[in-house]
Amino acid sequence: MPLIIFASPKGGVGKTTMAANIADALRRNGRRVLVIDFDPQNTLRLHFGVPLSDGAGFLANLPKRPDWRNVARQTASGVMLLPHGAIDIRGALGLSSAIERDPELLAAPMRAILADPGLVVIADTPPGPSHALNLLAPMASLVIAVLLADATSAALVPEIDNGRFLGQGTMAALFAGRLRVLLNGVDPNARLSRAAAETVARHLGPRLLGAVAREEAVAEALAAQRLILDISPNSQAAEDLREVARGIEAAMPAVPDTLQQGWGAR
Ligand SMILES: Nc1ncnc2c1ncn2[C@@H]1O[C@H](COP(=O)(O)OP(=O)(O)OP(=O)(O)O)[C@@H](O)[C@H]1O
Ligand SMILES: [Mg+2]
Secondary structure, three states: OOEEEEEOOOOOOOHHHHHHHHHHHHHHOOOEEEEEEOOOOOOHHHHHOOOOOOOOOOHHHHHHOOOHHHHOEEOOOOOEEEOOOOOOHHHHHHHHHHHHHOOHHHHHHHHHHHOOOOEEEEEEOOOOOOHHHHHHHHHOOEEEEEEEOOHHHHHHHHHHHOOHHHOOOOHHHHHOOOEEEEEEEEOOOOHHHHHHHHHHHHHHHHHEEEEEEOOHHHHHHHHOOOOHHHHOOOOHHHHHHHHHHHHHHHHOOOOOOOOOOOOOOO
């Protein structure tokens, strides 16, 4: 506990980039952090320096019921990682059906992972609805919907407002105030980007968790298979990520100091 899910109705908005780098920011704040890749694209690992050729992982092997502890990688950043694992289209479709048929296949290991009260668990999900997201959302302390600061983001706000993209059974999560929006790729020098960000901020109010600047440093960090706070700690994006991590800590439910060195203690 707690579980923080990165999701979005739209692809390519920066979910994986945010999940990896926020995990790193929380780790730097002294948290024990596990990131889990639920996306068959299997790209979360690249932010942590796992070689392209390394196809080992957790979700891809779920039907074999692996012990997550045996699959988890201790990365150089200190963040623990459960890569998705390499899988082809047929395998991904089969896995999705297996989770739909037997939700316990995923629910049981997730309960085991979340039973560790001092562990912050971050989930990166594929774009749009999925059986995995449907199953995970009710377990989450926070669902972070990532949007780009562009013309489509304003149009997607109602989709996020009514929770449709999260699938069934998650309206409760919305009303409990567990859904937040993170605006990514904000370019303060571009009129359209600024206008989109202002529209989203006006509509969402406090449900907007924060914004991260569009910056070369973000893409460069991925190209180098490194994390932004590691490679460009003085960039605007790095500052934004630290700020978002502080917002996440403030939004988390209180956990006793004895279990976690102080969620909300600062
Ligand atoms: N703030 C940013 N500034 C510049 N480039 C960015 C920023 N955020 C993300 N990117 C780039 O945008 C691309 C897409 O990012 P990412 O893979 O994280 O999106 P995603 O939402 O996880 O995609 P998918 O829906 O396919 O899972 C990457 O090349 C990434 O480096
Ligand atoms: Mg992704």
